[in-house]
Amino acid sequence: MWKAVFSLERPVPATRTRSESELLKGGATAYGVLVKVARVGGMEQALAAAGPTSSCSITAAARFTAQRPDRSTLPTKAVDLAARMLMEDAALRQRAQRSEEPFERGLALAAASRVPATQVEALTAMRLEPDPKLRLWATAFAECFTRQAEKRNDGSEEALSGAARELAELADEVRAPLRCVEPGELEPVLVDELARGLAESAGYSSSNDVMTLTVRRENGERVELSPACALAAYDAAAAKGGYDEGLLKPLATAMHGDLKLRKAAxxxxxxxxxxxxxxxxxxxxxxxxxxxxxxxxxxTFDATRLSSSSIELEASVRQGNPEAKAVIQKLILCSSDVDQRELALLGYVGTKAAADRAYELARQCPSGKAAAVAALVRMKDPRALKLLPQAMEDWGFNQEALKRALLEAYTPKLGEQLLALEAKGNNQARSAVQYLKAANVMKP
Structure with missing residues (x-):
């Protein structure tokens, strides 16, 4: 049987078909092997047993589990075949419904999505379900089965509705309260779910200085927490190894009404x-x-991406980082009246003050270096020769302005420097040389 199971992933269709046929005829032995393989994928594989995307199993899976697209296909195929066997063999199905393993009971429940005639039986079997999670899942299946029965109009709606109501009452016994105002009202089951990752923070709302945090449980329910309850829930879950910063971040950064709680968070x-x-x-x-x-x-902050690191930069300078302070001073210098993309226009001013300004900006502002050097070239300022290699290495904005300045204010010394840079493999210099030669400014 094991050989047949592993053949389900073979690339040859005929081999897969033979293996499926062998397993479907293998009875309880084959079913036992399939369940062992299916269990590798976890309970969400059992919830996917029904197959069609419109089925109740997919609805339940979306509510209760996070689907993982990278999982192996073998458990999926195994659970599909096991579900088919359950629907075709009443004795095998009833044995699964009474199994000591929650996985098998869940598989039997989900498989009923395939055959409407078995759904009342499947829900009835869940009345004595001891596993809280399966009882919650059963309510979701019951709701979906009932909606489908209403559409089919085959007379099964009444029986399914009755089973759904009974299961909903049983599920209420394992549900945590939907609101916690005082820390003493915090339910241990919710704390346990937070610690195990079965519940997680899901945002907050604030009205009239009253903040409410929301936790989404695995069964789809949402629990509202006051700030005090959120702090208590975080502490209790952290003591068990679960850390959900979403419980505290709104308190620490957005809450203004209770400074003591804000500080504690x-x-x-x-x-x-x-x-x-x-x-x-x-x-x-x-x-x-x-x-x-x-x-x-x-x-820390990324000095090369300041436009997207402003929060980190400000935080860093508040922590006393001298490098952050220097970067901010540079930003102030570079964001003055002259836009970095328009620095090249200083070349048309032609004054010493403009040249000094362009030189300072070229030294301080990497993103505006090419434009600032373009201004110096246009003014035939000798400092352009010193900064041209840097402008070619750190191209920045307004490359075309530098090309135009080189063309219109070309000197032999500029040409010599460009050729030297080209010889060193500088692509920007090579482009400039080609441009100048094409314009007959530089000799071939």
Missing amino acids: GQRLARDLDHVQENRRNYLAAELVLAGHEVPRKV
């Missing part, structure tokens, strides 16, 4: 930054600094 986030995903860690640290919290971690 910021302290915890700063303390637990190592538990935040690496790609969000630095940005969260920056947000905390800007919100006025003490953060031991030093915020």
Whole structure:
């Protein structure tokens, strides 16, 4: 049987067909092997057993699980065949419904999506279900089965509706309260779900200085938490190894009504930054600094992408980073009245003050270097020779302005320098030389 299972991934269709036929005729033995393989994919594979995308199993999977597109196809094929066997063999189906394994009971429930005639039986079997998660899943299947029965109009709606109502009442016993105002109202089951990643923060709302945070449970329900409950939930989940910064970030950065809670939330986030995903860690640290919290971690910024790193840059300078201060001073210099893209226009002014300004900007502002050197070239300022190699290496904005200046204010010394840069493999210099030669300004 194991050989037949592994043949399900063979590229030859005939081989796969023979293996499927062998397994479907293999009875309880084949079913047992298929379940072992299917279990590798987890319970969401069982929820996908029904197949068609319009089925109730897909609806339940979307509500309760995060689908993983990178998972192996073998467990999916195994669960499909196991579900087909359950629907064709009543004895096997009833054995699965009474199994000690929650996975098999869940598989039997999901497989009923394929055959409407088995759905009342499947829901009835869930009345004594001991697993809280399966009881919640059963309510979702019951709702979906009932809607489908209404569309079919085959007389099964009443029985399914009755089963759905009973399962909903049983599910209420395992649901956490949908709102927590005082920390003492926090349910242990919700804390456990947060610690295990089965529930997660899902945003917040604020009205009249009253903030409410939302937690989304795995069964699709949303629980509203007051700031005090959110702080208590974070502490309790963190004690069990679960860290959801979304419970505290709104408190630490957006809440203004309770400074004590705000400070406590910021302290915890700063303390637990190592538990935040690496790609969000630095940005969260920056947000905390800007919100006025003490953060031991030093915020870093990308000096080459300041347009998208302004928060990190400001946080870094607030932490006393001298490099950040120097970068900000440079930004102030580079964002004065003359736009970096228009620096080349200084060349038309022709005054010493304009030349000095262009020279300073060329030295300080990498993104405007080519335009500033263009101004110096146009004014035939000797400092252009000193900065031309840098302008060619750090091209920046307004390359065409520099080409035009070289064309209109060309000197033999500029030509010599361009040729030397070209000989060193500088592509921009090569382009400029070709341009000047094509215009008959530089001799071939």
